[in-house]
Amino acid sequence: MKKWFAVIGDPIEHSKSPAMHNAWFEEMAIDATYIPVHVPSENLEAAVSGFKTLGASGWNVTIPHKTAIIPYLDELDQLAEKMGAVNTVVRTNEGKLKGYNTDxxxxxxxxxxxxxxxxxxxxxxxxxxxxxxxxxxxxxxxxxxxxxxxxxxxxxxxxxxxxxxxxxxxxxxxxxxxxxxxxxxxxxxxxxxxxxxxxxxxxxxxxxxxxxxxxxxxxxxxxxxxxxxxxxxxxxxxxGLGMFVHQGAIAFNYWLGEYPNTNSMIAQLKAQLGGQ
CATH class of the missing domain: 3.40.50.720 (NAD(P)-binding Rossmann-like Domain)
Structure with a gap:
């Protein structure tokens, strides 16, 4: 069954995470997709519930939800708990939602x-x-x-x-x-x-x-x-580009147990952003 992942935030249209993760899926022949979902703050609880119901394997969390999402999760990684912020949610084999922070x-x-x-x-x-x-x-x-x-x-x-x-x-x-x-x-x-x-x-x-x-x-x-x-x-x-790519790669690894190619992704995004 095809896995699906997402990034939630408000705003969300600027995010380069979907392009990055979908490129990794294609490169590694993984049958999965990653989508951006615009979630205003008042809809956060409903969004988490919907993701559980619809079978999301995991998702990233960006501004302004990194702290607000914590009450809707079942458990937190030790570092995320210390930081009081989550940027990655993993659906465990038991169906629980566990929060991490890879930033x-x-x-x-x-x-x-x-x-x-x-x-x-x-x-x-x-x-x-x-x-x-x-x-x-x-x-x-x-x-x-x-x-x-x-x-x-x-x-x-x-x-x-x-x-x-x-x-x-x-x-x-x-x-x-x-x-x-x-x-x-x-x-x-x-x-x-x-x-x-x-x-x-x-x-x-x-x-x-x-x-x-x-x-x-x-x-x-x-x-x-x-x-x-x-x-x-x-x-x-x-x-800051390396941080962005590596935080995504660590999330990818939590979800799928594999670490993607960060060097080629940094080079691709650097070219898109006009760097040498």
Whole structure:
């Protein structure tokens, strides 16, 4: 019987997940399909119930449902529970719905593809304290990054993540700018730089350390203004596209027990997005 998967969100038409997963199904000769489903917040419970009734094997969850969906699931993976956010739902063999979060681990895989695994003791500055930031902070901590600092406009929000992780420190954006030279790895985790939004730099990169590694979680545009500014300062930059592809590949693996080809997918999407 043909399996089917989906991504739910509001809005949803911008998502590149259907093209990515359907290409993987075709490449791997898997009899399945993946569709985008527009689900306004007031219809979320009905959508989950409908997916169960209609036999969806699993689905991805995007804005604004990553936290709101939790009460409608039967169980959560340990990392998703800590983060309080789900981006992947798996229908188990018993028919239960289990929630995972692949965003943070997807980011770490993308980062380590670019810089290797020998930088885990280097000082890391995470910029932002929203849902994506929470996921990346927890995943980096879980994957062995030992020196994390979270900078945010509202320091209390950064402190909340630090308290929940049980490690790290929280500082203001102004403090981050003043002490920028102290950090070897920077991760821009706010929505600044999205093609659909108005970009404003969180702070100046004038004090960026020579040879720093700077990552952004935004993948459209590929080179955000933040990454452009970092590159001009001589930094090694890591675009958000790898995170997007790897979080999808990890979800794919949860659903089907196979890991798809991420390198070819990154190359395909990069070409679509106008990158080299």
């Amino acid at each position: 943070g681990v997807g980011f770490v895989r993308s980062l380590e593809e670019a810089i290797g695994t020998s930088q885990k003791e280097k000082p890391v500055l995470l910029i932002g304290a929203g849902g994506a930031a929470r996921g990346i902070a927890f995943a980096m901590h879980q994957q062995g990054y030992t020196n994390l600092t979270i900078a945010n406009r509202t320091v209390a929000n950064a402190q909340t993540i630090v308290d929940e992780m049980g490690t790290g420190r929280a500082i203001s954006l102004a403090q981050a700018e003043e002490t920028l030279a102290d950090f070897s790895i920077l991760v821009q985790m706010t929505s600044a730089g999205l093609a659909t939004g108005n970009f404003s730099m969180p702070f100046s990169l004038d004090r960026l350390a020579k040879g720093a590694i700077v990552a952004d979680i935004v993948y459209n545009p590929l080179m955000t203004p933040f990454l452009q500014a970092a590159e001009e300062k001589g930094a090694t930059v890591v675009a």
